[in-house]
Structures are given as structure tokens and as C-alpha cells.
Amino acid sequence: MPAPISQKPLPESQDVRILDLAAEHVRRFGASRLRIVAVAQDAGMTHGNVYRYFPSKEALFDAVTEQWLKPVEAACRMIAESPDPAFDKLERIIVSVHRSYRDKLEADPKIFDLFCQSMEEGRAVGRRHRTRLQAEIQRVLDEGTGGGMFDISDQRRALALVFDAVYRFMSPVSIRLDKDVPRTQMDARCDRCVRLSLRILASGKI
Amino acid sequence: MPAPISQKPLPESQDVRILDLAAEHVRRFGASRLRIVAVAQDAGMTHGNVYRYFPSKEALFDAVTEQWLKPVEAACRMIAESPDPAFDKLERIIVSVHRSYRDKLEADPKIFDLFCQSMEEGRAVGRRHRTRLQAEIQRVLDEGTGGGMFDISDQRRALALVFDAVYRFMSPVSIRLDKDVPRTQMDARCDRCVRLSLRILASGKI
DNA sequence: CAAATAACAAAAAATGTTATTTGTTATCAA
DNA sequence: TTGATAACAAATAACATTTTTTGTTATTTG
Numbered sequence: 434m435p436a437p438i439s440q441k442p443l444p445e446s447q448d449v450r451i452l453d454l455a456a457e458h459v460r461r462f463g464a465s466r467l468r469i470v471a472v473a474q475d476a477g478m479t480h481g482n483v484y485r486y487f488p489s490k491e492a493l494f495d496a497v498t499e500q501w502l503k504p505v506e507a508a509c510r511m512i513a514e515s516p517d518p519a520f521d522k523l524e525r526i527i528v529s530v531h532r533s534y535r536d537k538l539e540a541d542p543k544i545f546d547l548f549c550q551s552m553e554e555g556r557a558v559g560r561r562h563r564t565r566l567q568a569e570i571q572r573v574l575d576e577g578t579g580g581g582m583f584d585i586s587d588q589r590r591a592l593a594l595v596f597d598a599v600y601r602f603m604s605p606v607s608i609r610l611d612k613d614v615p616r617t618q619m620d621a622r623c624d625r626c627v628r629l630s631l632r633i634l635a636s637g638k639i
Numbered sequence: 640m641p642a643p644i645s646q647k648p649l650p651e652s653q654d655v656r657i658l659d660l661a662a663e664h665v666r667r668f669g670a671s672r673l674r675i676v677a678v679a680q681d682a683g684m685t686h687g688n689v690y691r692y693f694p695s696k697e698a699l700f701d702a703v704t705e706q707w708l709k710p711v712e713a714a715c716r717m718i719a720e721s722p723d724p725a726f727d728k729l730e731r732i733i734v735s736v737h738r739s740y741r742d743k744l745e746a747d748p749k750i751f752d753l754f755c756q757s758m759e760e761g762r763a764v765g766r767r768h769r770t771r772l773q774a775e776i777q778r779v780l781d782e783g784t785g786g787g788m789f790d791i792s793d794q795r796r797a798l799a800l801v802f803d804a805v806y807r808f809m810s811p812v813s814i815r816l817d818k819d820v821p822r823t824q825m826d827a828r829c830d831r832c833v834r835l836s837l838r839i840l841a842s843g844k845i
Numbered sequence: 846c847a848a849a850t851a852a853c854a855a856a857a858a859a860t861g862t863t864a865t866t867t868g869t870t871a872t873c874a875a
Numbered sequence: 876t877t878g879a880t881a882a883c884a885a886a887t888a889a890c891a892t893t894t895t896t897t898g899t900t901a902t903t904t905g
Contacts, residue, residue, distance in 0.1 A: 447878085468888095470866060479880055484868065553816065590831075597832045600813065601806035607813060610759065625796075626803045629839050653848090676896060685850055690898065 448486040451476055456497045456544065463543045464494060464550070495558040498551055501544050502562050505533040506569075513569040519577030524631055526570060527595075531602040531623045538605075538612060549605050567592070591634055598630040599623075654692040657682055662703045662750065669749045670700060670756070701764040704757055707750050708768050711739040712775075719775040725783030730837055732776060733801075737808040737829045744811075744818060755811050773798070797840055804836040805829075 454475045458467045469490055473480035487493040512525050538545045551559035574592060601607045602623040611619055651659070660681045664673045675696055679686040693699040718731050744751045757765035780798060807813045808829040817825055 468866065469868090478878095480866080481868080481870090481881080482879055485878075488868090490867075555819075593828060594831055594835065597807050597828055598804045598835065601803050601810075604807075604813065604816075606816060607806065607810070610810075610812060613761075622799060622803055625800055629800065629804065630835075633835050633839070674896065675898090684848095686897080687851080687899080688849055691848075694898090696897075 447476070447478075451483055451486055451493070452496055452500055455493050456501065459494075459497060459543050459547060460541055461543075464547050467494075469493070494547055495551070495556070497544065498547050498558045499562070501537070501541070502548065505530060505537070506562070506565050508533060509566055509569045513573050519573050520631065520635060522573050523570065523577070523634075524627055526573065527599055527603065527627045528623060530566060531599075531608070532620065534603075534605055534608050535616060535619065538609060545605065545609065549609055552605055567596075595630050595634055599627055602626060653682070653684075657689055657692055657699070658702055658706055661699050662707065665700075665703060665749050665753060666747055667749075670753050673700075675699070700753055701757070701762070703750065704753050704764050705768070707743070707747070708754065711736060711743070712768070712771050714739060715772055715775045719779050725779050726837065726841060728779050729776065729783070729840075730833055732779065733805055733809065733833045734829060736772060737805075737814070738826065740809075740811055740814050741822060741825065744815060751811065751815065755815055758811055773802075801836050801840055804839075805833055808832060 451472060454472050455467065458472055458475075467490075469483055470480040472493075473483045476483070483493070487496060508529050509526050512522050512529060515522060517525075534545075537548075548559065552563075571592065574588060578588065596603065601611075602619075657678060660678050661673065664678055664681075673696075675689055676686040678699075679689045682689070689699075693702060714735050715732050718728050718735060721728060723731075740751075743754075754765065758769075777798065780794060784794065802809065807817075808825075
């Protein structure tokens with residue numbers, strides 16, 4: 434029998450505590466109303482001490498966003514690493530990202546706004562997140578090409594084309610614009626659009 | 640020899656004058672800094688009189704936006720009415736809209752912002768504009784289907800699919816997000832994406 | 846009558862002031 | 876040495892006040 438997992442979770446390290454509290458503040462009041470002093474107070478410390486962990490308010494926001502986006506990337510990696518055919522994985526990854534974003538938009542609209550803002554301002558958090566997703570997709574694409582599943586002359590171009598065609602379902606800003614369109618409808622359209630784009634990719638005629 | 644066209648243009652009607660001045664104010668300072676009193680002053684009248692022509696500031700903004708978007712619609716209609724094959728026209732319309740938007744973004748970024756805002760807020764101006772573009776496209780689509788060029792079971796669905804796939808190049812908000820990507824690159828990607836989407840449409844397998 | 850103005854209340858924006866917050870640094874305690 | 880605090884200047888937000896703007900309506904002008 435393995436050693437029992439400690440029932441009481443270890444006392445979180447301060448940076449994680451601050452991060453969680455900050456996320457909660459954003460969830461409740463939105464980023465513009467978050468005050469470092471208030472977060473510090475909730476954490477039972479002076480505001481100055483928060484700066485030991487996060488060099489600036491923006492850095493704190495970025496950390497909140499990054500943390501909050503991790504599950505999306507994890508789900509993506511999960512699929513990418515599964516032993517299924519590359520084509521299927523590609524489809525599932527894109528659909529998964531769309532669904533995850535939509536879930537997150539509905540669960541935490543204020544944090545989603547933070548995410549969108551970072552994209553609109555072209556800041557590093559958003560860019561890095563997208564790069565990580567793209568890397569997973571690129572990996573699957575390579576795998577598919579290696580196995581002779583995709584016949585692609587210019588891979589880079591192919592990837593760009595797929596991203597362009599499914600942009601509406603992968604771009605947080607676009608997804609937010611469609612927030613009032615029923616989920617079922619958006620999901621169905623996403624599925625169809627992804628399938629279409631990938632069929633072209635598979636046909637290799639680009 | 641035909642009668643000479645009057646050299647001096649007819650004195651513009653007041654509403655057009657006000658519209659032009661308002662557009663210029665938006666161009667210069669952005670919508671948020673536009674003051675009805677200032678426009679009225681430029682037009683040489685009291686601000687109260689502006690309300691004889693436009694019932695509210697929002698109505699004035701909408702009129703500016705609508706006026707400013709007319710050339711996009713005109714170009715679209717021009718193509719739709721040409722005697723070319725439906726397939727070609729469809730492609731040219733979408734590409735034309737993308738190019739027009741991009742031109743306008745570069746020429747009048749502040750008015751473009753006004754347009755984007757109306758889309759983001761789901762206001763009538765933006766919706767009507769899009770509806771008019773869609774109507775032209777639908778017309779061409781019908782034409783193509785009638786001539787046996789497209790084999791489509793569910794037209795409504797087909798149109799939605801094409802719009803989804805070229806969304807990045809047709810949505811003003813998306814285009815603005817890509818404002819720093821070189822035009823030549825965006826244009827090339829637009830062309831490829833449109834061609835891809837339409838090929839699917841032509842194949843009829845949806 | 847059509848086109849404009851003048852005058853007005855309500856809403857919004859600018860202003861100036863005070864209080865809070867941000868971010869740094871020097872200091873303290875374990 | 877690590878984790879915290881206290882104290883501080885500069886930046887920001889909050890707030891009350893004044894001014895401008897918006898939108899209406901009654902009145903004038905040609």
C-alpha cells in the first residue's frame with residue numbers, strides 16, 4: 434500500500450496564495466478594480482511584501498492569466514501525447530481549445546477579459562500561451578507528416594492556413610464577440626469548420 | 640456637345656455638411672472627443688440646430704459610420720452584378736471586402752474604431768452593414784446554385800461555414816488585431832483561405 | 846413654413862483637491 | 876539569509892465642485 438497522501442494540503446507557498454487571492458479579486462471586481470493593498474490585506478501581509486513575489490501589478494495580472502490558462506494547455510498536451518492518429522488529434526486539439534475557452538469565458542468572464550486584453554495589446558503572456566499551443570499542434574503536424582499521413586509541401590504555410598480558417602474558434606477576442614450565440618450552435622459550427630479545414634490539409638492540395 | 644457640368648459643386652445640404660464635419664472630427668480626435676457644439680461651430684450654426692438633422696450624438700456617429708461604409712458595399716454590389724461566373728464573383732467579393740476594410744483601417748483608423756465599436760456592441764449600423772454584404776453574397780450563391788455550379792444541400796449552413804472560415808478576413812475587429820502584420824502577407828493569406836473555403840463549397844460535400 | 850436661434854434642465858466632462866495606491870528602499874526579526 | 880515590515884516619494888484614484896455638453900422646447904427670422 435502506498436504511503437497515504439497527506440489529507441491536509443501543504444500550506445500553500447505565499448506566491449500561490451497571493452495568486453489565488455488576486456484571481457479571486459479579478460473574478461469579483463474585474464482587473465481595473467483590483468488593488469494590491471486589498472490583496473495584501475486578504476493575504477494578511479503588507480502590500481510591500483507582495484512586491485517580493487510579483488515585481489509589479491502587471492506581472493501579477495500576467496501570472497494570474499498564465500496560471501488560469503494552464504488547464505487549456507494541459508488538455509492540449511494530453512491530446513497531443515495520446516497514441517491516436519495525428520489527424521484525429523489535430524481535430525481534437527482545436528475543438529478542445531475552443532471548448533476550453535468557451536468554458537472559461539462563461540466561468541470567469543473577468544479573467545477572460547484580462548486574457549483578451551493581453552492579446553489585444555500584444556503582450557507576452559498571450560503570445561507565449563499561443564506559442565505553446567502552436568508548438569503542440571506543430572508537433573502533431575510533424576508526426577503526421579513523418580508517418581505519411583499528411584502530404585504537405587510547405588508545412589509552415591499549411592499551419593498558417595489552418596489557423597486562419599479556424600481563427601474564429603481559437604481567438605479569445607472572437608469567441609467573446611460570439612458570447613451571446615448559443616453554445617450548441619457555436620460548437621457545431623466549430624466542429625464543421627475544423628473538419629473542413631483539416632480535410633483540405635489531409636488532401637495536401639495547398 | 641453636352642451641357643457643361645456645373646464647375647462649382649452645388650452647395651451641400653446641411654445634413655451632408657454636418658456629416659462630413661463630424662467625420663473629420665472623428666478622424667482627428669476620435670469619437671470620444673467629438674463634441675456636438677464643436678461640430679456645430681465648424682458648421683457655423685448653434686448646436687441645437689444640429690439636432691434638427693440628427694436626433695442624437697449616437698445617430699450622428701451611426702450616420703458617419705454608414706456613410707463611410709457605403710463604398711465597401713458598392714464595390715461588393717458591383718462585383719455581384721457583373722456577368723462573371725458565380726464562383727469567381729464569390730471569391731472576388733470576399734477578397735474585396737477584406738481589402739476595402741484594410742484600406743479603411745489604414746486611411747481612417749479612428750473611424751474604423753467607431754465601426755468596430757458598433758460591431759462589439761452589437762448595434763444596428765454594424766449589423767445592417769453586414770446584412771447588406773451577406774445579402775449580396777447570398778444572391779451570388781443563389782445564382783450559382785441555380786446554374787448548377789454549386790451543389791449544396793443546406794445553403795444556409797454552407798454560407799455560415801464559408802463565413803466562419805474566412806471570418807478572420809471579414810471581421811473588422813479581427814482585421815484591426817492584425818493591423819501590424821504586413822498587408823502583403825495578410826492579403827496572400829486571405830486569398831489562400833478564401834480559395835480553400837470556396838473549393839469546399841464547390842465540391843458540395845458539407 | 847422652414848431654418849435657425851436662445852434659453853433651459855439634465856447629463857457628462859473637466860478641474861482642482863484630498864486620499865489612496867504603487868513601487869522602492871531601508872530596516873527588522875527569526 | 877529569508878521573509879517580513881515601516882516609511883517614503885511618485886503615481887493614481889476618489890471626490891466634490893464648476894464648467895461644458897447634450898438634448899428639448901419655446902421663440903425668432905426670413
